[in-house]
Each structure stands twice: as structure tokens, then as C-alpha cells.
Amino acid sequence: MIPRRLVHPGLELPFISLGTVKIGRNSSVKYPGGAFELPSDTEVENLLSAARELGCNLIDTAPAYGISEERLGKLLGGRWEGWLCSSKAGEEFDGDKSHYDFSPEAIRRSCERSLRRLKRDHLDLFLLHSNGNDLEVLNSPGLMDELSSLSDRGLIRTWGASTKTVHGGLETLRRGGVPMIMLNLEARDELAVADYAASLGRGVLVKKALASGHLGDNAANRDEKLRDTWKFLSGIKGVSSVVIGTTKAAHLRQHAELLRGV
Ligand SMILES: NC(=O)c1ccc[n+]([C@@H]2O[C@H](COP(=O)([O-])OP(=O)(O)OC[C@H]3O[C@@H](n4cnc5c(N)ncnc54)[C@H](OP(=O)(O)O)[C@@H]3O)[C@@H](O)[C@H]2O)c1
Numbered sequence: 001m002i003p004r005r006l007v008h009p010g011l012e013l014p015f016i017s018l019g020t021v022k023i024g025r026n027s028s029v030k031y032p033g034g035a036f037e038l039p040s041d042t043e044v045e046n047l048l049s050a051a052r053e054l055g056c057n058l059i060d061t062a063p064a065y066g067i068s069e070e071r072l073g074k075l076l077g078g079r080w081e082g083w084l085c086s087s088k089a090g091e092e093f094d095g096d097k098s099h100y101d102f103s104p105e106a107i108r109r110s111c112e113r114s115l116r117r118l119k120r121d122h123l124d125l126f127l128l129h130s131n132g133n134d135l136e137v138l139n140s141p142g143l144m145d146e147l148s149s150l151s152d153r154g155l156i157r158t159w160g161a162s163t164k165t166v167h168g169g170l171e172t173l174r175r176g177g178v179p180m181i182m183l184n185l186e187a188r189d190e191l192a193v194a195d196y197a198a199s200l201g202r203g204v205l206v207k208k209a210l211a212s213g214h215l216g217d218n219a220a221n222r223d224e225k226l227r228d229t230w231k232f233l234s235g236i237k238g239v240s241s242v243v244i245g246t247t248k249a250a251h252l253r254q255h256a257e258l259l260r261g262v
Pocket residue numbers: 018019020021022031032060061129130162180206207208209210211212213214226243244245246247248250251252254255
């Protein structure tokens with residue numbers, strides 16, 4: 001089974017979790033190989049079975065990931081027991097481009113809609129889907145009160161922010177939230193956020209650990225790069241979970257195997 005690490009008081013995460021952009025959205029994304037078909041329900045079911053079996057029981061989704069939330073609700077609705085779920089708010093994707101709204105009303109409506117789509121009664125993590133102006137997002141009037149209210153209503157367990165700057169990640173931690181940061185062999189700028197989290201006895205989630213698939217672009221060096229990735233990330237105390245975006249059960253199994261070996 002995948003090891004687990006504490007991200008926030010009372011919340012332990014599997015070190016590998018499942019990112020679901022590619023199960024819901026195939027436009028305006030920059031994965032290698034160009035245009036791709038969304039995986040079939042059977043392929044997603046196989047992926048979910050592998051994740052469950054390996055202990056990768058956190059699924060990360062967002063309204064901006066096309067039909068990802070709806071598909072998860074359809075495939076897991078009524079069968080969420082044993083899974084943790086993270087979704088986001090603030091970004092809406094219209095099929096062509098993104099629009100952002102971090103007003104309290106938009107965040108509340110988005111959370112309630114995610115729960116309806118996912119067929120869940122709460123989110124374990126609820127992340128602000130930053131547009132890159134992280135501090136402006138965190139300072140949006142009324143936002144922190146709205147997050148407290150969603151927590152008081154039992155709709156979210158822990159809030160956080162998927163940030164794009166070191167300042168944004170650090171500020172999220174200072175305010176008691178969980179950052180999701182970009183960290184990989186070729187992008188280490190946000191390491192300071194993971195280190196600060198560790199100093200507080202908390203952690204961060206990592207996105208784009210494989211540089212959205214561009215790490216090890218050729219098959220010859222891919223395995224070596226993947227092994228180095230797991231060695232690098234598992235050695236950072238403040239990294240609690242690495243959200244791997246894959247549509248393939250075999251790829252998830254390979255990551256679990258490589259992590260076991262480092
Ligand atoms: N702003 C945000 O909040 C934000 C932004 C980006 C990502 N995220 C979250 O983080 C997750 C991961 O990010 P990401 O999807 O951009 O990138 P990623 O995890 O760095 O890379 C995903 C890409 O790597 C490929 N891949 C995965 N495992 C592989 C393997 N073993 N061998 C070869 N190729 C492999 C995947 O293709 P296959 O499908 O073929 O495996 C996919 O094209 C997302 O799904 C999402 O949940 C959040």
C-alpha cells in the first residue's frame with residue numbers, strides 16, 4: 001500500500017493521489033501528443049479500481065476540468081466510501097478559455113454544485129483555483145468568512161489553494177490552508193513552500209510532478225526520470241501527496257512500484 005502522510009491536523013493523504021483533468025477535458029490543455037480522446041467509462045473504472053487497490057484514495061478534481069466532476073459522480077456516486085475527494089472553486093472553463101470569480105457567492109455556489117455533481121455530502125479538501133494572482137485571490141473580500149461558513153455547514157473539511165507563486169503558497173499556510181504547488185525535477189522554485197509546511201508540522205499537495213507529461217519526453221530516459229522524480233519528491237518532508245494526472249491504470253501502478261523502490 002502507498003504510504004500516507006499528514007497534510008493538516010486530522011487529515012492524512014496517500015503519497016500518490018489521482019488527478020483527473022484528462023478524464024474530463026481535452027481542449028486548451030498542453031499534454032504531449034496533441035489532441036486526445038477522453039478515456040471511456042471502462043478505462044476510468046479500471047483506473048479507479050487500480051487506485052483503490054493501491055491505496056491511492058484521494059481523487060483531485062475541479063469544475064474547470066470539463067466533465068470530470070460529473071463523470072466521477074456517475075461512476076462513484078453512492079460508492080464513495082473509503083475515498084477522499086478534493087475539488088476547487090474560482091475558475092470556470094467555458095470550453096475555450098477560463099474565467100475567474102472568487103466572490104463569496106461564486107465560491108459558495110461552486111462548492112454546492114461540485115457536491116451535487118460528485119454526489120457527495122462534503123469535500124475533504126476545497127481549493128481556491130488561483131489565476132496566478134495568489135495574494136489578490138486570498139484577499140478577496142468576504143472569501144475567508146465564506147470558507148469558514150462552508151466548514152461550519154460541514155460541506156468542506158479543509159480549505160486550501162492551488163497556487164502559482166511562492167508568496168501565495170506561504171500565505172495559504174499562514175492562514176491555515178493547504179497549498180497545492182508545482183514541483184518537479186525541472187521546477188523547484190516552490191520548494192520553500194513545502195519546507196515551510198514541514199516546519200509547521202503540515203504539508204502540501206504537489207501538481208504537475210511529471211511536468212504535465214513532458215518530463216522524460218522520450219521513452220529511453222522516461223523510466224529513469226520517473227524514478228528520480230519519486231526519489232526527489234519522497235525526500236521532501238513537507239510533501240504530503242503527489243497528484244498524478246493519468247488516464248491509465250498501468251501508469252498508476254508503475255508510479256506505485258517506482259515509489260516502493262526508492
Ligand atoms: N491549477 C491547478 O490547480 C492544477 C493545474 C494542473 C494540475 N492540477 C492537478 O494535478 C494533476 C496532475 O497534473 P497534470 O495532469 O498537469 O500533470 P502530470 O501529473 O505532471 O502529468 C500528466 C501527464 O503525464 C502522463 N503520465 C502519467 N504517468 C505516466 C507514466 N507512468 N508514463 C508515461 N506518461 C505518464 C499522463 O498521460 P497518461 O494519461 O497517458 O498517463 C499525462 O499526460 C491534475 O490532473 C490535477 O488534478 C491542478
